[in-house]
Amino acid sequence: MDNLLKTSLHQTHVDSKAKLVPFAGWEMPIQYASILSECKAVRNQSGIFDVSHMGRFYISGNDASLGLDKILSVNPFMIEEGQGKYNVICNQNGGIIDDAIVYKINNKKFLLIPNASNADKIYEWVSENTKNLDFNIDVVTKKTAMIALQGPTSRAILNNIFPDLPKIRRFRFIETKYNDKNVTIARTGYTGENGFEIILDNDISQNFWKILVKNGATECGLGARDVLRLEAALALHGNEITEIINPFEAQLSRFVELDRENYMINNTLNNIKSQELSKKLIGFEIQGRNIARSHNIIKDNNNNTIGEVTSGSYSPTLSKSIGLGYVSDKSLDINSEITIEIRSKNIPAKITKIPFYKRSK
Amino acid sequence: MYPENLKYSEEHEWLLENNGVATIGITSFAVESLGDIVFIELPQTGTEITQFSTFGEVESVKAASEIYSPISGKIIEINEKLETEPELLNNSPFEEGWLIKVEIADNSEFEKLMSAKEYETFVNAGS
Numbered sequence: 026m027d028n029l030l031k032t033s034l035h036q037t038h039v040d041s042k043a044k045l046v047p048f049a050g051w052e053m054p055i056q057y058a059s060i061l062s063e064c065k066a067v068r069n070q071s072g073i074f075d076v077s078h079m080g081r082f083y084i085s086g087n088d089a090s091l092g093l094d095k096i097l098s099v100n101p102f103m104i105e106e107g108q109g110k111y112n113v114i115c116n117q118n119g120g121i122i123d124d125a126i127v128y129k130i131n132n133k134k135f136l137l138i139p140n141a142s143n144a145d146k147i148y149e150w151v152s153e154n155t156k157n158l159d160f161n162i163d164v165v166t167k168k169t170a171m172i173a174l175q176g177p178t179s180r181a182i183l184n185n186i187f188p189d190l191p192k193i194r195r196f197r198f199i200e201t202k203y204n205d206k207n208v209t210i211a212r213t214g215y216t217g218e219n220g221f222e223i224i225l226d227n228d229i230s231q232n233f234w235k236i237l238v239k240n241g242a243t244e245c246g247l248g249a250r251d252v253l254r255l256e257a258a259l260a261l262h263g264n265e266i267t268e269i270i271n272p273f274e275a276q277l278s279r280f281v282e283l284d285r286e287n288y289m290i291n292n293t294l295n296n297i298k299s300q301e302l303s304k305k306l307i308g309f310e311i312q313g314r315n316i317a318r319s320h321n322i323i324k325d326n327n328n329n330t331i332g333e334v335t336s337g338s339y340s341p342t343l344s345k346s347i348g349l350g351y352v353s354d355k356s357l358d359i360n361s362e363i364t365i366e367i368r369s370k371n372i373p374a375k376i377t378k379i380p381f382y383k384r385s386k
Numbered sequence: 387m388y389p390e391n392l393k394y395s396e397e398h399e400w401l402l403e404n405n406g407v408a409t410i411g412i413t414s415f416a417v418e419s420l421g422d423i424v425f426i427e428l429p430q431t432g433t434e435i436t437q438f439s440t441f442g443e444v445e446s447v448k449a450a451s452e453i454y455s456p457i458s459g460k461i462i463e464i465n466e467k468l469e470t471e472p473e474l475l476n477n478s479p480f481e482e483g484w485l486i487k488v489e490i491a492d493n494s495e496f497e498k499l500m501s502a503k504e505y506e507t508f509v510n511a512g513s
Contacts, residue, residue: 059476060447061422248421248448314425316445339424339447346425368443368450 032077033170033227037234041244049141051078054246064252064341066243067216071176073234073242074250076215080144081165081224082151084135088158093135094287096154097127098272098280098294104129109196109211112280113272114139114147119293120268121275123147124260126213128198136209136224138171140262154289170230174242175220175253177384182240183210183221193221204229215250217257217382252338258308258349258379264319264335265306265349271297274351276306304332304351308379309363311346314339315372322366323350325357334365340381347381348374387506388413389480393496394505395438395456400480401499403490408457411484412444412475415509420446423475426468428485433461435488437495442485444475457495459488 029052038045043054054075057063066072084093093101099112109128113121123143128136139147144166151162174182183190186203190210193199198211206226214220225233238244251261260266266275271294273281283295311317317337325331337348348365357363359378364371392400398416402409417423425445435441435455442453464486468474475483500508 055448056421059422061424252447314445315427316425316450318450339445 030078030167032075033230034075034077034172034234037231038075038244043244043246046247048247049078051141053078054244056246056248057244060246060248060252061341063243063245063249067176067218067245067249067253068342069177071174071178071182071220071242072216072245072249073237074173074175074245074247075170075234076173076222076250077166077170077230078141079166079171080137080139080141080147081169081171082137082139082148083163083165084137084151084160085133085163086159086161087133088155088160089133089135091287092151092155092158092160093127093137094285095289096151097125098277098282099127100282100285101127101129101135102132103282106131107197107199109198109213110280111196113266113277114150115272115290115294116150116268117290117293119271119290119297121262121266121270121272122150122268123262124266124277126211128209128211130200143262168227169224170227170233172223172225172230172234172237173214173216173220173250174223174237175214175216175218176242177219178241179218179220182237182242185240186236203233215257215259216253217259217380218253218384251336252341255336255338255347255349256340256342256380256382258381260306261336270351273297274302274304274306302355304353305355306335307332307350307352307357307376308381309348309350309365309374310377310381311337311348311365312373312375314346315365315367315370316346317348317350317365317367317372317374321350323352324364324366324371325354326362326364328364328371331357331363342382345381347377349379388502390502392480392502393456393499394502394508395454395499396508397438397454397456399454399456401456403496406490407462408459408488408490409484410456410486410488411479412453413505414479416451417476417479417483420444420449420451422447423472426472426475426485428464428468429461431461431464435459435461437498453485455488456499457488457490457492459491461486462489463487
């Protein structure tokens with residue numbers, strides 16, 4: 026694993042005896058004690074995740090808003106300063122290259138967070154499509170750390186560390202100081218739980234991580250993160266969303282703002298929107314305890330293949346086996362019975378509403 | 387590290403022989419690489435199984451894995467507790483997390499299994 030990138034928290038993970046695995050070119054912790062106990066910690070108290078492998082691009086210039094308006098599925102001019110928005114970045118055909126969060130610092134400065142596995146591709150796509158603009162991309166992925174603090178006690182933990190921290194609304198962020206260093210705190214996450222994502226300099230990340238642990242946060246790996254995001258039915262690029270899936274099929278239309286002059290694929294997406302979709306994303310619950318895995322075949326009750334599983338796991342919060350997938354049969358609805366082929370066996374399942382898990386306010 | 391009184395297979399199953407009956411489970415090494423186990427599928431009592439062929443499946447949060455029998459024979463008992471407490475496999479792979487008991491068909495099959503020491507060497511060579 027010598028040529029893998031290491032985050033600034035790597036030594037902390039080693040010291041905590043995390044199980045490390047290669048992920049998108051980085052050596053990342055997949056679990057510490059156990060995936061199930063980490064999931065429980067996030068749902069009941071709080072957990073912390075090293076997500077420093079995700080891309081962090083500062084975008085600046087007189088044309089920063091204009092350039093992003095060309096590329097993102099949301100209108101950057103309409104985002105407020107201090108606000109972040111989830112969006113998708115689509116190719117010329119409307120397929121999803123990546124999903125990302127864009128934070129607006131001001132009209133001429135944004136922060137874009139793509140997935141680790143797509144960061145290089147997004148860098149190229151954004152550069153290519155903003156060539157003639159006053160538009161700069163400063164990649165700070167390796168210079169900074171990003172820590173997700175997620176769970177019902179996450180705000181209380183932050184209060185202990187930042188006694189004067191103002192209220193941060195959902196999808197808002199603030200810039201503050203920790204040990205005289207700049208820290209960005211955003212009220213975002215990928216677990217379906219209340220929480221924050223914190224960006225800070227590499228040289229204070231280990232200390233900050235330890236303070237979070239001291240304040241009661243449980244160290245969590247990417248394994249728990251994947252289970253938690255599935256319970257919340259949050260799409261994962263590479264699974265639910267890919268370059269051959271458009272945002273309407275992925276049930277992400279609420280993150281697509283059309284009728285924008287600058288948006289490169291405005292007409293393509295309008296076109297797709299006006300047509301009937303060839304498939305749709307569904308959530309399902311397995312009857313029994315087998316677990317569906319990505320690429321398992323979905324069948325109707327007459328044994329006809331109607332689609333494919335994109336994600337599946339045991340849900341520790343619901344004590345059920347759950348999954349997401351695409352089906353071509355649009356007549357199927359909540360409670361429709363389907364079959365999942367798991368290792369040559371037909372396992373009964375039924376379509377359920379998503380998200381599987383929704384936190385109580 | 388691995389209990390001395392057990393025999394081991396290359397597929398990471400263990401076997402405890404007692405009066406012609408083999409208690410079979412999967413090793414701590416297998417359990418650790420699987421992570422949290424959430425479902426174990428076992429055949430019914432009375433099923434005949436063959437050495438080194440698959441007789442069940444273990445699902446963990448991350449992966450699914452087949453279980454191979456270290457010995458041939460007839461299943462006379464399965465660990466019913468695992469249906470509601472699959473975590474027994476994580477917590478106690480060599481004791482409470484046993485999977486099945488088998489009436490041993492052929493004692494000579496033991497020769498194809500490893501001692502604790504041999505298994506440890508085997509595991510270390512592989513990792």
